[in-house]
Amino acid sequence: MLRSIIDDSNPAQSIEDIIKELHINGPVSSTIIEKLSYYKRFHQNVFEIYEEKILSVLGLFYKNKHPTNLYSFVLAQIGELYQEQYNNYLTPVQASIRYAINSKKYISISAPTSAGKSFSIKHHIYETNGDVVIVVPSRALIAEYIETMKKHFGNDKSVMILPFVEYVFKSRNLRRIFILTPERARELFTQKETPNITLFFFDEAQISEEKERGVKFDVLVRRVEKIFPSAKLIFAHPFIDNPEAQIKKHSLSDEDAFTYSYKHNTVGKIFIQKHKNGKDYYFSPNIKDGHQSKNCIEFNGSFRDFAFDGNKTILIFVSKKSLYNGKFLDNYSDYIKKLTEVTEQKALDIIARVENLIGANPSHQSTLVYLLKKGVVIHHGSVPLEVRFLVEKFIRLGFAKICFATSTLAQGINMPFDIVWLDNLRMSDATEKHRALAFKNLIGRSGRLTDSPKFDYGYVYTENAKLVATRLNTDYKLSEESILETEINVNVDNKELIESILNESFNDELNLPQSKIERLSNQTTLDIIILILDLIYDNSENLGSNLRGKENAVNRSLIKKRFQQIFQISLNRELNAAEDRVFSNAIAIILHLMQNCSFKQIVGIRYNYISKRSKNREEPPEFSQPANRLPSKNLKEFSLFENNIQAKNISYDTVVFDTYDYLDTVISYSLSDVFCGAFQNYHNITKDDRALNIINLFKYGTFNPKHILFLRYGFSAEQIVTLENYVSHITEDEIIFDTPSLADCPEDIRNLIDWYLPDSI
Known part of the structure; x- marks a missing residue:
């Protein structure tokens, strides 16, 4: 295929044939879109003659609002119709989605990353009445949605956009749009009055297939359907063959549902592989054995030189391990050294804010900050959320030349790059099917749709073309049975939660299974909570005053022990050695929060300890178990840093990332529900108001009532x-x-x- 395109003696006729095929079948074939990419690459002058028609037949009406040929003019009438109906020049896919949303209660759709499914759903959200909840798989997507929503609503003071569930600013008659993870969405069910939510949008809903997160996702869907029976539910996925499975697995009404798997592609990809002979080749993953040499075309020159010429943006996919140990830079340090530092004031302001947030300074040297100054970004799920917001803004403003990222970017974040460079092909997903889906999402970052009147395409570079082709051609089907039913007898630590949802014994007020609450209500648990509160308050109102300094080490140790006893009661088992280490580190951070320590202060304390700042720094670093979700019965003991490294050489950034993971993954995700439920239950029984401060500490990271109100209004801790x-x-x-x-x-x-x-x- 590639040779016939490159050597085509009559490209005009071939392009016309492609337009005819697209007109009949639509852009549902990856091969057709790939052909367009190669014709634009190798026959640009001829391609430009037909580019307007190509945009029209692809349904990209917003790119060509004023057609200059009859064919495009005729097709443009479809775009004008959509503009009249929906006030936007939608593509046929987007218009189909809008029609479905307007006419059905349950919508479950799938489409490639560049099809614009989220665009249609967002515009419906803009125009609908009532409060809306957007559920995204991780905090990585929250920033993008907040940015998009605020950009649309501008200074409309009747719409409040929040990344958590809060009902504040009651003096205003507000419409609220909540952008939440499944974990944060649990707060919807603890409100004093049932909120007026008219629509739930579950983006990247394929997380329902993941064992741990899938349980929480499906639990959320079941609770939403029970508590908000009149709300519209929308599920959106990429590259799923059977989106109707979401309707079946939750027993939603088929008659009031719309499901469809759109195959439409509008952005091209050109694939490059490095052969074992050291040369670079064009290859096609869309034809049989397209990765083999006989079907490849040699790239003229070095693709590395082409990619790193300073004029293109590059997303380099690396492993999280390499980001932690610094090896991700090994193949790119020479190029990065040659980059000039950014000088734009907006970029410098962002860098200064990042430095301040993480506490970077000459004593705490940060590779993340050093790279930002060169226009190079690090992006993964353990970058602190506020820093991630700033990094993504840095990219959107065009300051980033390179982005080193993990599969976090596969979760639908709209940060397009000219080139996706696959330095690593390892995915953390459990099965090859899941890895293939995450991979398809990842390469969707290459050549995303722009507003310019041109056909868009990007490049994907790899050293393992066969694996790339295999993953791109691996189909993905959702299970038609909820993970709640399939995992109930497999995951022991989740069994109690699942059973409570299925038999409707889940306590919505305390956000825990009733059986767990019963254990947390026994006298032993209540006595332990009293001991914790007495230790923390020490007969005074000054929370945490007797926890500071070496003289209070015994108190801190006792508090850790008491908290662990409560957690073990909630689990109905003891923690193993590795779980115990994670739990101990998490409570140590909670104790720092009790003493009003900021994030950067906590990072500094942990870094100084692990790097043996006051000891022999030529020795290995202090052992510190990395953050990990709890419970995790099979977790093994291992150190954040390898023993063959000297304490003085450990990475400050790694401590930053690990500390954030403890706050996010361990405290917020794993411990908050249990301790908020336990202390709220204790308060319900005893009316001891001291317990409310502990709840606030786990929920907001502070017990300062004024600061909590600022957080509830949507301001960050940095801004307060x-x-x-x-x-x-x-x-x-x-x-x-x-x-x-x-x-x-x-x-x-x-x-x-x-x-x-x-x-x-």
């Missing part, structure tokens, strides 16, 4: 210190800013608070 100077009054009902101080307010602060101000100011 500055904002306190401009706020005269804050409650659940309203936030009032000090008008005189706003006169001299810096522009960035004013932009941050403008939505919260009354129009008269």
